[in-house]
Amino acid sequence: ALEQGRRLVQQGDAARNIPACVACHGAGMTGVAPSIPGLLGLPRDYLNSQLGAWKTGQRRAHAPDCMADIARQLTPHDVSAVSAWLASQPVVAGGKPARTLPAAMPVRCGGVADVPVATAAVAR
Numbered sequence: 001a002l003e004q005g006r007r008l009v010q011q012g013d014a015a016r017n018i019p020a021c022v023a024c025h026g027a028g029m030t031g032v033a034p035s036i037p038g039l040l041g042l043p044r045d046y047l048n049s050q051l052g053a054w055k056t057g058q059r060r061a062h063a064p065d066c067m068a069d070i071a072r073q074l075t076p077h078d079v080s081a082v083s084a085w086l087a088s089q090p091v092v093a094g095g096k097p098a099r100t101l102p103a104a105m106p107v108r109c110g111g112v113a114d115v116p117v118a119t120a121a122v123a124r
């Protein structure tokens with residue numbers, strides 16, 4: 001399950017239309033300032049409940065609600081795998097949100113201004 005979670009977070013699953021979580025949340029998963037939250041240091045139950053709430057429509061973000069679309073692509077097994085893997089990752093000391101992404105976000109998210117794409121350095 002942990003390996004499946006890691007793969008979804010880092011690579012996504014193109015065949016099932018699931019983009020890699022790191023493509024928006026940053027390679028270091030510390031988020032991208034100012035509007036993409038980090039995914040580390042969050043309890044597994046919190047991650048499970050947020051992804052579940054997006055699936056059921058209890059949590060909503062501005063349209064297009066990219067996280068709702070992504071969460072709906074995840075099976076319950078995917079959700080627990082992703083949450084378990086994320087919650088087991090160490091939080092790097094002083095882990096700050098990135099300011100740029102290495103490539104354009106794979107999907108547009110409402111309420112998120114275009115994140116600048118780094119030309120040389122990989123965002124961390």
Ligand code: HEC
Nearest residue numbers: 019020021024036037050061066067082105106107109112
């Ligand atoms: C296309 C960009 C994008 C991708 C890909 C993406 N996310 Fe997100 N994610 C966002 C945005 C934007 C938000 C903030 C939504 C809001 O305004 O509430 C968010 C929020 C979240 C949150 C809520 C964090 C909190 O503090 O409440 C979780 C959990 C999350 N994403 C998990 C994931 C997982 C797991 C994946 C991969 C399966 C993923 N995301 C892929 C853009 C993305």
